[in-house]
Amino acid sequence: MIKTQLIAVSIVSKVLTGSSLTAVLHECWQQHTTLSSQQKGAIQDFSYGVLRFYGQLAEILAILLSKSLHDKKIYYLLLIGLYQLLYSKLPAYTVVNQAVAASQSLTSGKSIQGLVNAVLRSFIRQKEKLLAKAAEKEVSLYSHPQWWIDKLRVQYPQHFHAILNADNKRPPMTLRVNQGKISVTAYQQLLSDNSMESRLIWPEALLLKKPVGVEKLPGFNDGLVSVQDAGAQLAAPLLDVHQGMRVLDACAAPGGKSGHLLELTDISLTILDNHKTRLTQVKQNLDRLQKRAAGIVCGDAAHPDAWWDGKLFDRILADVPCSASGVVCRHPDIKWLRRESDLHKFSVQQQAILHALWQILARNGKLLYVTCSIFPEENKLQIEQFLQQHSDARIEPLSEPEIQDGQLLPDSQHDGFFYTRLHKR
Known part of the structure; x- marks a missing residue:
């Protein structure tokens, strides 16, 4: 357990200084090839758990510490210890003893070991009082950045509590x-x-x-x-493909929606993504499904001139890059890595992709615009802007009752997505 705590300290440290949790974990498995499945499970639990409840854990630790802790590794170790005490079934004395032992590997100072012991035992004694005190601040109560909470309160006044709580649940399979x-x-x-x-x-x-x-x-x-998440499973049917159609899945990796499209009917599917390594994963998925695409292309959806063969598509699935604010339960690091200014950057990229793909869609064709975001700046407002510039585009109504005005909000059964189907007149 001590080894898993130490590795988790390193992972949390890298993520909170700007790295993707998925990438850091991938790097970890390559570096530590002898880890057992049980050890990997514990490392993932500590890492995901601390990031999922970081707002709450950090506030509790701030209350417990009389002054700032300069040794960041010890700081992250204490966060892991608090997470275990709050959310694991391990006996409290085991958690404390292991954290103290782990601190010996991080520093030789006995005063630090005493600090780790004192802080965690103090939490055990004052648990209810500390939880109540920490809950007085929204960042701690919801374990989201304040800007994120404020934005959802304005955009979803009736649902923001439920959205924030859904973000902090373990993802369904x-x-x-x-x-x-x-x-x-x-x-x-x-x-x-x-x-x-x-x-x-x-x-x-x-x-x-x-x-x-x-x-x-x-x-x-x-x-x-x-x-495949239940919310993501709506994409392929909503594209309304029929046998023999020429279809483009833009921004396709890792290929879940591509596979689904090929399962629905016999189509000529071109799969596009600008990450060559991720396209390998797409091909592996198709091989497992025993399905074949008409083409797998590495290219940028915003610049079709570099890869398009000149033949128009009947259907285009545009699952565009976004803030991923709808899949936070699967990627809790997103909450702490995103900045509000990122939304503008994504919106510019999304608009560029939409305009480019519209040019290669056949008349009477359909384009399904998809994000895994819940922020209107990337969703409804994007479509409104696009319609103002394209008189030949109209929105087709979607029949799914779970989707309200294009938005599927995250809950205990599925992630959050936005869907709009555009018809080219």
Whole structure:
């Protein structure tokens, strides 16, 4: 456990100084090749947990410390200790003893070991009082930056509490059944036969009661099923593809929506992304599903002249880069890495992609604009701006009752997404 705490200290440190949690974890697994699955699970739990509740943990620690702690590694170790005391089932004395032992590896000073011991034991004695005191500040209460809280309060006055709370839940594990190979009912029975409980959310979406490793999913390697958030599963059906159509999936990696499109009907699908390494993952996903794309292209969606073959597309899926504010439960580092100014940068990029892709969409074609964001600056306002500049575009109504004015808000069953289907007249 001490080793896992120390590695988690390093991970949290890198993330809170600007690195992506996903990238840091990938680097960690490459560096520490002998870690057991149990150790990896603990490292992920500590890292995700501290980042998920960072606002709360940091405020509690600020109250407990009489002055600022200059040794950042000890600071992060204390955050991990507080997280364990609050959210794990380990006995309190075990958490304290392991944290003290871990501090010995970070510094030789006995005063620091005494500080770690004193701070964590003080928390145990004053837990309820400290939780109440910390909750007086919104950053601590919701574990989100203040600018984020303030923005949601204005934009979603009836829902901002629920959105913030949903962000701090552990993400659900949802499966997309490949109905070209097996029915949803039959696959649900397969899960049951393997002691995995599930329930149907949407036509192809099964929510597992308890997440499992993909290697345990029956028929996963044979393409019977894919892991995909229920909200993301709406994209492919909403694009309204039909047999024989020429379709572009722009910004496609890691390819979940591409695979879904190919499962729906026989289309000529071009898959585009500007990250060459991520396109490798797309190809692996298609190989597992035993599906083939018409082309897999590395290129920038905002500059089709560099990769487009000159033939117009009947359908375009534009899942554009965004703040990812709708998938915070899966990526808690986003809350602390994003800045409000980033929204403008993303909106400029999104508008450029929209304009470029519109030029290569056939008349009477359809473009589905998608983000995993909940901020209107990247969603509704983007579409309003686009419509002002393109008289040949109109919005097609979406029938899904969960989507309100294009927005699917995150909850315990799915992430947050924005969908708008544009018809080119």
